[in-house]
Amino acid sequence: MAANINNTKSASSPLLRRSVMTEECRNALRARDRLLYRQRRNNFSEQQLHTFRERQRQQRNNKRQNISADQRAHHLASRRLLYQNHHRQNLIEQAPSSQNLPDTVMVTHLQQHLQSEVERFQIRPLTASVNTNMNSISIDLG
Structure with a gap:
């Protein structure tokens, strides 16, 4: 370092x-x-x-x-951000091994991820799809 x-x-x-x-x-x-x-x-x-x-x-x-309600909300938001950054960092570190997954496993994983994100953000997407060629998720909120 x-x-x-x-x-x-x-x-x-x-x-x-x-x-x-x-x-x-x-x-x-x-x-x-x-x-x-x-x-x-x-x-x-x-x-x-x-x-x-x-x-x-x-x-x-x-x-x-x-702590007050404002402090609690701020604390929870910062913890959520910290978790997301940590989770992102772990995904980056694990990226090379995940590229070798079979397409069916990757599609299943992306569908589960899509479902968890929809539930987490409490959104009702009009269109949600998994692009198997690009290993990506598309959500059209209209």
């Missing part, structure tokens, strides 16, 4: 806000955070892991009870 990562815990650090970082720095920082998390998680004993998860669960419950 060519990106220079400083300690972002310091309040005086100019890299404290990830929004002002370059994409390369953000990706490097994200990779470092994931590595540190995995190392920390792998070093936990069962009892420590249970205690850690219980404490996290309690903190989340306390936060949920003490």
Whole structure:
């Protein structure tokens, strides 16, 4: 990783806000955070892991009870965006292996994906189709 990562815990650090970082720095920082998390998680004993998860669960419950409706909506939107970005990143990383799927499997997968997206966004498409040649989904909302 060519990106220079400083300690972002310091309040005086100019890299404290990830929004002002370059994409390369953000990706490097994200990779470092994931590595540190995995190392920390792998070093936990069962009892420590249970205690850690219980404490996290309690903190989340306390936060949920003490936030306003606006804060809750903002939090849920940011979590949704984070999940979508993470999901997209996983799809990008898995892309080469998925290109070898048989057409019937890919069509089935795309149809399931289409159905889940229609349900997720609560839309009633007038026309929804799967293009098997392009491995894509078309939705005409009229």
